[in-house]
Amino acid sequence: MRRSVAGRLLFWLLPLLGGAIVLPLLLLEWLPDPKLAGLLSALLLVPLALWVTSRALAPLNSLFRALAGSVNTYRDGEYNFGIHWRGRDDLGALVKAHAELGEVLREQRQGLVQRELLLDTMVQNTPVAMLLVAAGGDGERRVVFANLAARKLLHSGWKLEGQRFDELMAAAPVEMREAMLRGSDSLFVIGNEEDDEAFGEAFVEEQVYHLSRRQFRLNGRSHELLLLRLLTNELRRQEVQTWKKVIRVISHELNNSLAPVASLAHSGAELVRRGRHDRLEEVFATIEERARHLEGFIRGYARFAKLPQPLLNTVDWGHFLAGLQRQIGFELEIPGDGASSRIDQAQMEQALLNLLKNAHEAGGEDASVGVKVTRLPGWLRIEVLDRGSGMNDSVLQNALVPFYSTKRNGTGLGLALTREIVEAHGGRLSMHNREGGGLCVAIQLPDAG
Missing domain, CATH: 3.30.450 (Beta-Lactamase)
Structure with a gap:
């Protein structure tokens, strides 16, 4: 049966209270003076009361000291300190709750130490x-x-x-x-x-x-x-992969040009041997066309590899894009108060002509190919828009990778060169499909105010 602390104290004090009532009555039997009987009763009962109280409170004092010591050990991060209480009373419930708290704190401490050890191991290694x-x-x-x-x-x-x-x-x-x-x-x-x-x-x-x-x-x-x-090893792996890709593309282009040239040279020799000189002009024209194609291919790679640092000047986009409109058709949308950036005009013209050429090749007419200039906080956004077929997810992911092309005669350098130019100006290039069909290629450049 569970006893309360009050019941425990009452158990010790009830006999004392009974003695405080009975003892004066007994003393009155022997002593005629009530005051003397009361004084003698007090002299006997007060020490007894103090002794009984100290005996009753001794286990409580011991328990409270143990609890205080346990709390101090918890404060120091030590949770292995235990308290034993034999009584099945309120204090026993308190000791049990205290022990459960210590167990929870110990488990949390162990979990924290394990996580800290794991984190330190990861960081150190x-x-x-x-x-x-x-x-x-x-x-x-x-x-x-x-x-x-x-x-x-x-x-x-x-x-x-x-x-x-x-x-x-x-x-x-x-x-x-x-x-x-x-x-x-x-x-x-x-x-x-x-x-x-x-x-x-x-x-x-x-x-x-x-x-x-x-x-x-x-x-x-x-x-x-x-x-x-x-990054050395990672960059070397990427460099090797890039060189493999370059060699593969260059080999493909060289084979496409040199194989017909070799075949035409053999055909020309046969025509000379047969005396059919009238056909030689056609053979030489085809050889020249393949040689010029190969020359243009190599020139494109050299231009990508030797892109100089941009020479920045403040350029008004209204005048700049109006000049581009005279070279290739597109619709223009620009803020009424104008917009300007510090750019290398020749390089940016080359980049935008690449994008506009791609937009027209995507199937857009002059009316469906547009350039939209928007002012953002600290930036200018130049969008080249078309209404072609757009790009699937795979092409979008690889479109800006050098040497990647979906065109039969493409070099895969147009968009890569454009991105190189934009990033050299402190900007960034992004692409996404438009709602309703078509593609949006966006250039963001620092606003010159």
Whole structure:
């Protein structure tokens, strides 16, 4: 049967209350003075009451001390402290609830430790070098955290925490130091001189890194997270794939041009042998046509590979697009208050002519091919619109990849060159199908105001 704390105290105090009533009556039998009987009763009952109360409260005091000690251990992160209470009363229920709380806290602590250990293992074993830098009380930026990759990259595997970031960068390669000073995400290349044991010569091994940086505030302090990722192997794989694609495309074009030329040369020799010189002009014209096609193909690749840095000047889009309209037809929609950008006029003309030519080849007439200029906050959006058949998802995903073409005689360089020009101007190029059919190719460029 479960007893309450009040019942426990009552169990101890009831005999004392009975004695407080009976004892004065008994003393009156012996002592004629009621005051003396009352005083003597008090002298006997008060010490007894104190003793009974201390006996009754002793287990409670012990329990409360144990609970206080247990709470202190919880505060320190230790949850293995247990309390035993034999009574089946309210205090027993309290002890049981306290034990259940300790078990929950212990399980949560173990889960937190496991997650923290898992996260630390992932961070320490990632190939990306991670540095967390924060300003200290002396104003100096110091390394707060560094994983194993960062230690190997910057300090030969030694601990970095607590070191001054400026001193660390002073000992780093100059390319990394310059990338850090730029204050934004960037790519940089570090050249490491190594010895070739086979030939006994030194060569420079270039390592390409990508720097990402993010800033945030934690506990009132400014922190910066720096991520250094080695891209050399990935870029080499992509470079090999690109070269394979280039070689495949060039081989295809060379075969398409040289095979007919070889065949025509053989036919021309046969015509000469038979004395039919009247047919030679046709043979030579075809050979010339294939040679010019091959020359144009090679010139296109050279133009893509040798695209110069844009020479920027402020250009009014109204006048610029009006000049394009005299070369190729399209409908123009432009804000009434005008729009301007800092662009290389020759390069941007080449980019837009590529897009407009594609729009017309998609099946659009002059009336259905349009250019729309829209002003966005800090940007200008130039859209080339057509009402052709559009592109399926596969073509849309690969349309901007160099050397990718769905045209029979296409080189796959038109859109790639256009994107290269746009990105060199600090802009971006995107494509999507239009509702009702057709394609929208959008260029976003910084607004010159």
